[in-house]
Amino acid sequence: MVNYYTNEKNVQIIISLLKQHGISKVVASPGTTNMAFVASVQQDSYFEVYSSVDERSAAYIACGLSAESVEPVVLSCTGATASRNYMPGLTEAFYRKLPILTLTSTQVISKVGHHIAQVTDRSVVPNDIVKHSVYLPLVKDDDDLWNCEIKVNKAILELFRQGGGPVHINLATSYSTDYSIKELPKYRVIHRITSNYDSYPELPKGKIAIFVGSHSIMNKSLVDSIDEFCERNNAVVFCDHTSSYTGKYKVLYALVAGQRLLDKSELRPDLLIHIGEISGDYSTLGIGGKEVWRVNEDGEIRDTFNKLTNVFEMTEQCFFNYYAKENNGSSDNNDYFLFCNQQLADSKSKIPDLPFSNIWLASKMAHLIPEGSTIHFGILNSLRSWNFFELPKTVTSASNVGGFGIDGNVSSLLGASLANKEKLYFGIIGDLAFFYDMNAIGNRHVGNNLRFLVVNNGKGTEFKQFNHKAAQFGPDADKFIAAAGHYGNKSPELVKNYSTNLGFEYMSASNKDDFEKVYKRFLTPQITEKPMLFEVFTDSEEESKALEIITSLEVSNSIKAKDFAKQLLGKKGTEFMRKIIKK
Ligand SMILES: Cc1ncc(C[n+]2csc(CCOP(=O)(O)OP(=O)(O)O)c2C)c(N)n1
Numbered sequence: 001m002v003n004y005y006t007n008e009k010n011v012q013i014i015i016s017l018l019k020q021h022g023i024s025k026v027v028a029s030p031g032t033t034n035m036a037f038v039a040s041v042q043q044d045s046y047f048e049v050y051s052s053v054d055e056r057s058a059a060y061i062a063c064g065l066s067a068e069s070v071e072p073v074v075l076s077c078t079g080a081t082a083s084r085n086y087m088p089g090l091t092e093a094f095y096r097k098l099p100i101l102t103l104t105s106t107q108v109i110s111k112v113g114h115h116i117a118q119v120t121d122r123s124v125v126p127n128d129i130v131k132h133s134v135y136l137p138l139v140k141d142d143d144d145l146w147n148c149e150i151k152v153n154k155a156i157l158e159l160f161r162q163g164g165g166p167v168h169i170n171l172a173t174s175y176s177t178d179y180s181i182k183e184l185p186k187y188r189v190i191h192r193i194t195s196n197y198d199s200y201p202e203l204p205k206g207k208i209a210i211f212v213g214s215h216s217i218m219n220k221s222l223v224d225s226i227d228e229f230c231e232r233n234n235a236v237v238f239c240d241h242t243s244s245y246t247g248k249y250k251v252l253y254a255l256v257a258g259q260r261l262l263d264k265s266e267l268r269p270d271l272l273i274h275i276g277e278i279s280g281d282y283s284t285l286g287i288g289g290k291e292v293w294r295v296n297e298d299g300e301i302r303d304t305f306n307k308l309t310n311v312f313e314m315t316e317q318c319f320f321n322y323y324a325k326e327n328n329g330s331s332d333n334n335d336y337f338l339f340c341n342q343q344l345a346d347s348k349s350k351i352p353d354l355p356f357s358n359i360w361l362a363s364k365m366a367h368l369i370p371e372g373s374t375i376h377f378g379i380l381n382s383l384r385s386w387n388f389f390e391l392p393k394t395v396t397s398a399s400n401v402g403g404f405g406i407d408g409n410v411s412s413l414l415g416a417s418l419a420n421k422e423k424l425y426f427g428i429i430g431d432l433a434f435f436y437d438m439n440a441i442g443n444r445h446v447g448n449n450l451r452f453l454v455v456n457n458g459k460g461t462e463f464k465q466f467n468h469k470a471a472q473f474g475p476d477a478d479k480f481i482a483a484a485g486h487y488g489n490k491s492p493e494l495v496k497n498y499s500t501n502l503g504f505e506y507m508s509a510s511n512k513d514d515f516e517k518v519y520k521r522f523l524t525p526q527i528t529e530k531p532m533l534f535e536v537f538t539d540s541e542e543e544s545k546a547l548e549i550i551t552s553l554e555v556s557n558s559i560k561a562k563d564f565a566k567q568l569l570g571k572k573g574t575e576f577m578r579k580i581i582k583k
């Protein structure tokens with residue numbers, strides 16, 4: 001029988017990515033644990049493989065070969081004490097910044113410490129033998145596959161990053177004896193482009209979108225560069241209230257992206273350019289892109305959308321300035337932007353009068369937030385509710401989506417308000433988040449430029465939404481998941497007394513009529529004598545209904561058919577049908 005590549009996928013990923021990154025030199029030491037790798041590369045004429053019994057010598061051979069050829073070199077060794085002998089050579093490589101990719105093969109690391117023959121603990125690596133060390137597990141499902149693809153790309157790119165140096169992969173094996181894989185699968189390669197890199201990739205043809213995660217305040221010149229880029233390349237900018245971009249190509253996309261019954265394939269860009277940090281706009285994150293480029297000075301591989309192919313380690317300004325001069329040739333007009341905008345306008349026009357809820361409050365107030373103020377949103381329901389509605393262009397907005405805590409929403413707004421006493425600061429916050437951090441409104445630095453809208457539904461209504469995973473528990477979710485009934489259980493006096501005693505102007509509403517009477521005062525554009533707290537009592541069921549309505553404005557025919565089939569056949573029947581269709 002002829003042997004080809006191993007069927008161990010983690011090894012296949014390494015080999016495929018070595019080839020795609022142009023790495024061919026290998027120094028192998030003998031053993032069983034590294035057999036899957038060694039046997040696979042020795043039958044592939046792409047690789048130039050050398051043998052060294054002594055691992056200490058192997059590592060120094062790799063140093064000499066790498067320095068002389070100015071190429072990376074791969075080391076491969078087995079279990080037992082083999083890897084220990086790499087240390088002197090790797091120390092040399094570390095201080096000379098030589099790109100040595102060290103593969104130390106091992107049984108799965110859960111076996112460490114159980115007196116399994118030849119299994120050693122490699123979890124502690126000296127600081128000055130490699131710049132980066134990872135464990136590559138066996139691939140048992142798609143998550144493992146993704147994990148391995150990302151880790152191997154990261155490890156290989158680290159060989160060259162910031163001057164380069166040695167890198168370590170602790171590579172698990174199951175001792176498979178199946179070497180029947182004739183054609184090596186092509187796994188996803190990721191490249192890193194730095195500003196001194198002279199061959200920037202070409203923009204792919206087709207639709208281009210920029211996704212802006214939470215972003216620090218954008219200066220005008222960056223906004224102008226993005227606008228110029230969009231104009232030249234028929235691009236659109238997907239934003240939420242944490243994105244900070246206010247240029248011409250902005251679309252606040254949660255309303256469209258959140259449509260549960262809409263077929264989104266037409267909306268999906270061919271290239272998604274990912275800037276900014278973490279986003280709380282789950283709906284727009286779900287749109288994704290067929291291919292993703294990430295642009296960030298940190299240069300890290302962050303595969304938020306599972307489709308990353310290039311990371312640009314540079315300022316966004318540098319990236320957009322460069323590509324604003326390019327034209328991907330797919331179109332000279334801005335039809336993709338117009339299409340997205342049209343979708344948004346269509347959905348907006350279908351919003352009916354909603355039940356009394358955070359979403360309804362947003363629909364009534366978002367566009368009336370006084371010009372030039374700042375607004376913060378609590379996690380998660382408040383941010384999502386207000387992301388459906390536009391704010392005035394001069395209003396800046398943010399949310400604690402770095403860590404998604406409900407623990408500091410009041411304090412963060414207070415902190416922001418200290419930066420400019422002449423400006424109004426609004427906070428939209430749930431009851432649990434308010435009570436968590438309520439001591440902050442007693443802080444002696446509180447100014448009269450602060451205004452809180454506390455949406456008090458007596459629990460974490462997030463967990464009571466019709467589409468939340470806890471919905472299956474019905475009322476039982478109240479006990480411990482949604483944590484209902486704490487903090488006075490929607491007492492009309494508690495927040496009123498506490499806040500007025502602290503010098504706040506207090507107002508409240510329990511229905512739409514109450515709201516109409518008081519909300520204009522809360523939106524007074526001038527700084528008033530006192531800070532304000534507007535407490536609105538809502539009900540979880542109404543909150544959930546409002547969300548269900550606003551995410552069901554659009555229904556695509558294809559989805560209608562699927563839904564209809566589901567109702568007719570039930571869940572089991574649909575699964576059965578799916579299996580039959582696959583066959
Ligand atoms: C410190 C912290 N603990 C727990 C959570 C999980 N969590 C996310 S949303 C939420 C409910 C918040 O309730 P509330 O502030 O009343 O907002 P609502 O969902 O009712 O609008 C919780 C507990 C979190 N994000 N942060």
Ligand SMILES: [Mg+2]
Pocket residue numbers: 430431432455456457458459460461
């Ligand atoms: Mg609540």
